[in-house]
Amino acid sequence: QVQLVESGGGLVRAGDSLRLSCAASGRTFSSYVVGWFRQPPGKEREFVAAINWSSGGTYYADSVKGRFTISINNAKNTAYLQINSLKPEDTGVYHCAARPFGSGGSYYNAAAYTDWGQGTQVTVSS
Secondary structure (H helix, E strand, O other): OOEEEEEOOEEEEOOOOEEEEEEEEOOOHHHEEEEEEEEOOOOOOEEEEEEEOOOOOEEEOHHHOOOEEEEEEOOOOEEEEEEOOOOHHHOEEEEEEEEEOOOOOOOOOHHHOOEEOOOEEEEEEO
16 A cells, blocks of 8 residues: 655635645555545546656646646656646645556546545636
């Protein structure tokens, strides 16, 4: 099991940028898939981005392509989500999640992930 702690959220204005962090402990991320999901107010949790820690392959929801970038820092065992040109519809609680690579399941499906952080709130004002 891996413990995940998100940080970096806040109240920002439309057009601003944020970088969210997901720090892992308990295991190294080297053989994991790490994903970011968000839950807008009153809506279901939705996939945002994922990265295969081993290969570096990245996957994005169509709604965030070109504005969001997922990355990793191996030395810090931390994943990041860079968010540019924030929009009010990006508001929500952002969670990072992880699962062992090869455990099966889609990168895009929250049910495939075994470990979750508590989330960090992002609020974008217009």
